[in-house]
Amino acid sequence: MARARSLSEFQTSFPDERSCAAFLFERRWPQGFVCPACGGGRAALLKSRAHTYECLDCGRQTSITAGTAMHRSKLPLTVWFWAAHLMATHSNGMSAVQLEAQLGITYKTAWLLAQKLRRSMIDPQREPLEGVVEVDQAEIPFRADNSFFDPVKSGKILIAGAEVIDRGTNQAKPRRKRAKYLDTRSGRIRLAAIPDNSAASIEAFVRANVKTGTTLLTDGHRSYPGLTDYRHDPRTVGKMAGHIVLPWIHRVFALMKRWGLGTYHGLRRKHIDTYLNEFVFRYNRRFYRHVSFETLLGLASHHRPTSYWDIVGRDNPRKGVPTVRRQPRRRKTATGMRADGSRPEKLEPRPVLDLTRQP
Numbered sequence: 001m002a003r004a005r006s007l008s009e010f011q012t013s014f015p016d017e018r019s020c021a022a023f024l025f026e027r028r029w030p031q032g033f034v035c036p037a038c039g040g041g042r043a044a045l046l047k048s049r050a051h052t053y054e055c056l057d058c059g060r061q062t063s064i065t066a067g068t069a070m071h072r073s074k075l076p077l078t079v080w081f082w083a084a085h086l087m088a089t090h091s092n093g094m095s096a097v098q099l100e101a102q103l104g105i106t107y108k109t110a111w112l113l114a115q116k117l118r119r120s121m122i123d124p125q126r127e128p129l130e131g132v133v134e135v136d137q138a139e140i141p142f143r144a145d146n147s148f149f150d151p152v153k154s155g156k157i158l159i160a161g162a163e164v165i166d167r168g169t170n171q172a173k174p175r176r177k178r179a180k181y182l183d184t185r186s187g188r189i190r191l192a193a194i195p196d197n198s199a200a201s202i203e204a205f206v207r208a209n210v211k212t213g214t215t216l217l218t219d220g221h222r223s224y225p226g227l228t229d230y231r232h233d234p235r236t237v238g239k240m241a242g243h244i245v246l247p248w249i250h251r252v253f254a255l256m257k258r259w260g261l262g263t264y265h266g267l268r269r270k271h272i273d274t275y276l277n278e279f280v281f282r283y284n285r286r287f288y289r290h291v292s293f294e295t296l297l298g299l300a301s302h303h304r305p306t307s308y309w310d311i312v313g314r315d316n317p318r319k320g321v322p323t324v325r326r327q328p329r330r331r332k333t334a335t336g337m338r339a340d341g342s343r344p345e346k347l348e349p350r351p352v353l354d355l356t357r358q359p
Contacts, residue, residue: 005085005089005293010081010082010085014078014081016078017076017077017078020077020078020080020081021051021064021077024051024064024065024068024077024297025064027294028064033053035055035057035058035060035062036060036062037055037058037060038055038057038058038060040055040056040057040058042055042056042057043055043056043062044056046061046332048331048332049061049063050063051063051064051065051077052064056335059335059338065077067298067304067305068120068297068298068305069116069117069119069120069296069297069298069305069306070297070298071298071305072305072307075105075109075113079103079105079113080113080297081297082102082103083099083103083113083114083117084117084293084296084297085293086098086099086102087114087117087296088289088292088293088295088296089289089292089293091282091286092259092262092263093259093263093278093279093282094114094263095114095263095264096110096111096113096114097110099113099114112308112311115271115274115306115311116305116306116311117296117297118274118275118277118278119274119277119306119311120295120296120297120298120306121277121278121280121281121295121296122277122280122281123295127211128208128209128210128211129162129163129164129188129190129209129210129211129214130164130210130211130213130214131164131165131166131187131214131215132164132165132214132215132217133162133163133164133165133210133214133215133216133217134162134163134165134216134217134218134246134248134249135160135161135162135202135206135210135216135217135218135224135249136160136161136218136219136246136249136250136253137158137159137160137161137194137197137202137221138158138159138161138250138253138256138257139156139157139158139159140156140157140159140256140257140260140267141154141155141156141157141261141266142154142155142156142157142266142267142268142269142272143265143266143267143268154266155269157193157267157269157272158193158194158195158196158197159191159192159193159194159253159256159276160191160192160193160194160201160202160205161189161190161191161249161252161253162189162190162205162206162209162210162249163186163187163188163189163190163248163249163252164187164188164189165184165185165186165187165217165248166184166185166186166187184248185248186248186251186252187248188284189249189252189280189283189284190209190210190280191252191256191276191277191279191280192205192208192209192273192276193269193272193273193276197221197223198223199222199223199226202221202223202224203223203226203227206227206230207227210230212229212230213229213230213231214230214231215230215231215232215233216230216231216232216233217233217235217246218232218233218234218235218246219234219235219245219246220234220235252283255283256276256279259279260275281295
């Protein structure tokens with residue numbers, strides 16, 4: 001099993017901005033620079049703009065951080081790399097307060113940095129769960145304000161969870177003997193907040209995260225028989241504890257509750273799905289954290305970068321307001337000064353006089 005970089009190895013690999021930029025360039029263009037506009041391969045590194053290349057064919061300028069979690073960020077690349085490394089390798093995650101202390105930045109910057117990294121964790125094109133899946137619901141306490149957090153007196157958030165139970169021999173499905181599945185182990189998981197315990201909410205969660213035709217192990221809730229295109233294997237709980245009949249998903253719920261209370265001292269309702277996705281991301285990669293670093297930076301994601309206004313859920317007050325300029329702004333390029341938005345001028349060939357012809 002490959003392991004993640006240690007702190008000393010990470011510091012040796014990425015000591016400065018140049019090494020971080022070289023790493024991003026290699027991951028983005030393994031075969032060399034490719035212009036996203038014209039597909040050309042000739043480019044020049046600009047000295048006036050950090051980590052920006054200009055295509056020598058069409059004049060398009062492209063930053064190595066464009067389209068990643070670092071899109072339009074003013075923070076140094078070393079700060080982003082350290083934050084991604086800490087959040088990817090730390091088993092319990094990193095809160096904004098911890099990032100503030102570790103990286104020497106303000107709390108607001110650390111909070112926005114952590115939120116952007118969390119939103120890079122989940123790929124919208126990920127494959128659904130299949131095989132034999134345990135499905136159940138649980139309640140977790142949530143924090144309503146900044147006062148002292150008491151889990152007993154706080155409100156509750158309803159969480160739906162699904163987990164694949166695998167075999168240690170890497171077979172497709174666990175071996176079943178009467179009503180039990182033998183030689184099982186914990187597999188991939190999915191978590192999401194649901195508004196209530198109704199059939200519509202549970203069915204929506206199952207269809208969004210579990211592949212059709214999968215065997216569902218449930219507690220016999222009346223909402224599951226409506227999923228006619230799934231194989232339903234109910235387990236009647238009664239007075240028995242839920243973790244007896246559905247051990248793996250309830251182990252996930254226990255770890256999630258302890259993680260939320262220990263690392264964040266209570267989760268909030270507003271960004272609950274983002275924090276649940278962070279827990280899912282770390283749990284599904286608990287055996288190979290070495291692949292988490294590049295995913296956190298957004299190098300392997302298939303969704304657009306998230307801005308501050310997307311995170312807080314408000315409209316950008318400056319969006320849509322045109323900037324009034326008396327004269328076109330001029331910028332320094334590899335081929336000289338040029339007005340912003342203009343393309344390199346193409347000189348038309350002059351006609352050549354034929355002096356050999358007689359009048």
